[in-house]
Amino acid sequence: MSAECPECGSKVELPEDAVENEILECALCGVELEVISLSPPTLELAPEEKEDWGE
Amino acid sequence: MNSQSEERKVRLGLLLSNIRLEEKLLIQEAQRRPDVELTLVDSREIVLDLQNERSLDVLLDRDISQSRAMHALQLFQNSGVKTINSYEAVRVGGDKLLTSKALHDAGIHTPRVRVAFTPESALSAIEEMGYPVVLKPVDGSWGRLMAKIENRIAAEAILEHKSHLSSYFHSVFYLQEWIQKPGRDIRAFVIEGETICAAYRVSDHWLTNAARGGRAMECAVTPELHQLCVRAARAVSGECLAIDLMETSNGFTVHEVNCAMEFKESLKAVKADIPARIIDYCIKAARAAQHQKEYQHV
Ligand SMILES: Nc1ncnc2c1ncn2[C@@H]1O[C@H](COP(=O)(O)OP(=O)(O)O)[C@@H](O)[C@H]1O
Ligand SMILES: [Mg+2]
Ligand SMILES: [Zn+2]
Numbered sequence: 001m002s003a004e005c006p007e008c009g010s011k012v013e014l015p016e017d018a019v020e021n022e023i024l025e026c027a028l029c030g031v032e033l034e035v036i037s038l039s040p041p042t043l044e045l046a047p048e049e050k051e052d053w054g055e
Numbered sequence: 056m057n058s059q060s061e062e063r064k065v066r067l068g069l070l071l072s073n074i075r076l077e078e079k080l081l082i083q084e085a086q087r088r089p090d091v092e093l094t095l096v097d098s099r100e101i102v103l104d105l106q107n108e109r110s111l112d113v114l115l116d117r118d119i120s121q122s123r124a125m126h127a128l129q130l131f132q133n134s135g136v137k138t139i140n141s142y143e144a145v146r147v148g149g150d151k152l153l154t155s156k157a158l159h160d161a162g163i164h165t166p167r168v169r170v171a172f173t174p175e176s177a178l179s180a181i182e183e184m185g186y187p188v189v190l191k192p193v194d195g196s197w198g199r200l201m202a203k204i205e206n207r208i209a210a211e212a213i214l215e216h217k218s219h220l221s222s223y224f225h226s227v228f229y230l231q232e233w234i235q236k237p238g239r240d241i242r243a244f245v246i247e248g249e250t251i252c253a254a255y256r257v258s259d260h261w262l263t264n265a266a267r268g269g270r271a272m273e274c275a276v277t278p279e280l281h282q283l284c285v286r287a288a289r290a291v292s293g294e295c296l297a298i299d300l301m302e303t304s305n306g307f308t309v310h311e312v313n314c315a316m317e318f319k320e321s322l323k324a325v326k327a328d329i330p331a332r333i334i335d336y337c338i339k340a341a342r343a344a345q346h347q348k349e350y351q352h353v
Contacts, residue, residue: 052121
């Protein structure tokens with residue numbers, strides 16, 4: 001299963017156990033991506049870090 | 056009366072937005088348990104009302120957004136859902152000033168702190184504390200916007216820059232004494248009164264956060280470390296959290312607690328199965344909550 005990186009256009013391989021909303025990294029350009037849908041596999045740029053984000 | 060309830064599934068909710076490796080491991084762990092019915096509660100999609108919402112036994116907070124987590128937990132908790140951690144713990148853990156106060160009041164060694172609300176008073180506090188000093192946003196994480204201030208010229212520049220930042224949190228100047236630590240700090244994981252494991256976070260930079268490239272190495276949980284971390288967890292009423300400590304010539308000093316802690320870097324170094332232990336605890340807490348509710352209904 002693979003989808004196109006919206007930033008650099010390269011093919012990003014989704015892990016076998018991918019889930020919706022999972023955050024991935026594009027191996028080519030390094031941008032953070034969010035899995036928007038699994039069928040069809042679709043990636044969008046992950047949300048930008050907000051001020052209240054953390055652990 | 057219990058035979059029926061023992062067979063009932065545990066309704067576990069995971070409060071989250073972004074799914075990082077941590078959340079994925081927790082989801083996979085929960086899905087492996089035959090007695091768990093898992094619901095993903097996406098804080099970007101939920102609309103909460105003030106009425107009772109009791110379709111969960113337990114809600115585990117894994118939200119990357121602290122403000123969403125805090126408000127959602129308060130509503131779930133008030134409508135009878137057991138939340139991990141509690142709203143109170145997340146409120147204290149998410150605010151460095153409340154954390155320092157809780158640790159201090161519990162008699163736990165924690166770095167010396169001053170708080171001021173204007174650049175001018177902050178500057179006099181810094182001058183009084185002596186250099187270097189660390190300035191932190193009270194609500195920050197991942198080492199974000201932290202400053203080590205080494206002299207008066209740097210202090211003046213940073214305070215001026217801060218006064219131009221938009222969030223009102225930047226008008227709270229939380230200052231902490233500089234701790235000379237040995238190129239690492241310690242992250243220890245506490246679940247239900249037990250320090251299950253710990254890892255050093257090693258870095259050439261003074262910020263040792265994994266988000267900043269700090270690498271994990273196993274750290275033995277001595278009885279001293281175990282007891283200190285359990286006391287720190289109790290001081291903030293946390294049930295399942297990570298305690299961050301530094302080593303000083305004078306023993307450990309606790310500088311932070313993290314309620315929805317990240318653990319992917321630590322997992323590389325420790326033997327404990329952190330996600331499994333978290334789900335174990337969720338199930339246990341949910342069973343206890345189920346029994347309590349049944350008891351109330353008799
Ligand atoms: N007073 C201090 N002296 C020296 N190093 C510190 C001090 N406070 C924090 N640090 C280092 O800075 C990093 C982040 O600090 P912390 O208070 O945990 O904030 P955050 O919530 O951003 O993680 C940690 O790696 C810690 O080792
Ligand atoms: Mg920290
Ligand atoms: Zn790319």
